[in-house]
Amino acid sequence: MxxxxxxxxxxxxxxxxxxxxxxxxxxxxxxxxxxxxxxxxxxxxxxxxxxxxxxxxxxxxxxxxxxxxxxxxxxxxxxxxxxxxxxxxxxxxxxxAQPPTYTEIEIFLHESLQIEDWVEQVLSLLTPSEKKIIKMSFLEGKSVKDIAEELNRSENGVAAEKSRALKKLRDNNKNLPKGLSILLIALIQS
The missing domain is CATH 1.10.1740 (Rna Polymerase Sigma Factor; Chain: A)
Structure with missing residues (x-):
């Protein structure tokens, strides 16, 4: 010691x-x-x-x-x-672990509105007929057959126009960031 x-x-x-x-x-x-x-x-x-x-x-x-x-x-x-x-x-x-702040929610909403504006801009590349078919198909979930009946057109005509519209969307959005382009196509094709 x-x-x-x-x-x-x-x-x-x-x-x-x-x-x-x-x-x-x-x-x-x-x-x-x-x-x-x-x-x-x-x-x-x-x-x-x-x-x-x-x-x-x-x-x-x-x-x-x-x-x-x-x-x-x-x-x-x-x-x-x-x-x-x-x-x-x-x-x-x-x-x-805190919930997001009001500011974070505002940012999210702002970005969501920008995406909606972008989707509208992309859809503006389509003819009125193509736009109507795309919206009926993907937003309303209608089949080609249902769209053809509603528009009094042949199923082959609706399918061809839908295919042309999707090609336009893909071709005109190649300069988008890859993830966003894939998301758009997935949303449209789902």
């Missing part, structure tokens, strides 16, 4: 912290680093612990083992660091 330099008449007030630091810095640093796995945080805690011991020096004369006292101070600092880290991580997880 290490003796308390305060009670043995050893180093005076000017050398107390320096001697304590030389003697115990490395073991305290090794413990803190092993516990925290963060060198900068470990060093902050160890140095802070030495300063706490220096500040509490007038009250330490009754302490029999200054090394144990210092070790407990470092251990408590590590525990506080873990607790603060846990609180911070929990807070960050809670924030991440």
């Amino acid at each position: 290490q003796q308390n330099p305060l009670s043995s008449g050893e180093p005076g007030p000017d050398r107390f912290l320096e001697d304590l630091f030389k003697r115990y810095y490395n073991p305290m640093m090794a413990y803190a680093y092993t516990t925290l796995k963060d060198e900068a945080l470990a060093e902050d805690i160890v140095i802070d612990s030495f300063l706490k011991v220096q500040k509490a020096r007038p009250h330490l004369a009754a302490v029999k083992d200054i090394r144990s006292y210092l070790f407990i101070t470092v251990r408590n600092g590590c525990f506080r660091a873990f607790t603060e880290r846990k609180i911070r991580d929990n807070y960050l997880n809670d924030v991440a």
